[in-house]
Amino acid sequence: MHVVITGANRGIGRALADLYRQGGHEVTGTARDGSAQITLDVTDPAQHATVARELRDRPVDLLVCNAGVFLDKGQQLDGYPADMWAQTFAANVTGVFLTIQALLPNLRAAGGKIAIISSQMASDTTAPGGSYIYRASKAAALNLGRNLAVDLRGEGIAVGIYHPGWVQTDMGGGAADITVDEAASGLCARFAALSLETTGCFETWDGRPHPY
Secondary structure, eight states: OEEEESSTTSHHHHHHHHHHHHTTOEEEEEETTSOSSEEOOTTOHHHHHHHHHHTTTOOOSEEEEOOOOOOOTTOOTTOOOHHHHHHHHIIIIIHHHHHHHHHHHHHHHHTOEEEEEOOGGGOTTOOOSOOHHHHHHHHHHHHHHHHHHHHHHTTTOEEEEEEOOSBSSTTTOTTOSBOHHHHHHHHHHHHHHOOTTTTTOEEETTSOBOOO
């Protein structure tokens, strides 16, 4: 199986890449800072075109859209500058779409699957306030995945959207609930179970359906 993972240089992305490699799978990881096999800033259409050319003859069985940012942590209501909104949506929403768009021929060649890493913060049932930009961007990514699931079903491509848990990463912090390895192991199981019967699902890392 050939797995492509964005944001594979650290955190959940790196742990997923390690797990798949340990399982004997071929992994292509991307990172915007050049620390993975392929340099990809998911906000840059030109870099997506370069990646598409590099992978043009290689089927992709699983695309994990993991790259993302959380820039507005700790912002107050008099904060949230416009450029922060633009940067976050460019990475967390547009970047997901551009990645899928660029690699769609490779996914079609394999009858592959797409996994979008969103968050429970995308759900309108989880609204304790704050982090408006991140929450809105992850809600948009959830909506994007749900609609792609409809449009790609006929081509045999399943799309799943996942909450990875509150994970002990740079983004999640040291007080988070689960380790990176626990999250990655659970997510791998979710991706394996994804099918056309479950396409459009929004699930937690440990297999529970998450309310939208």
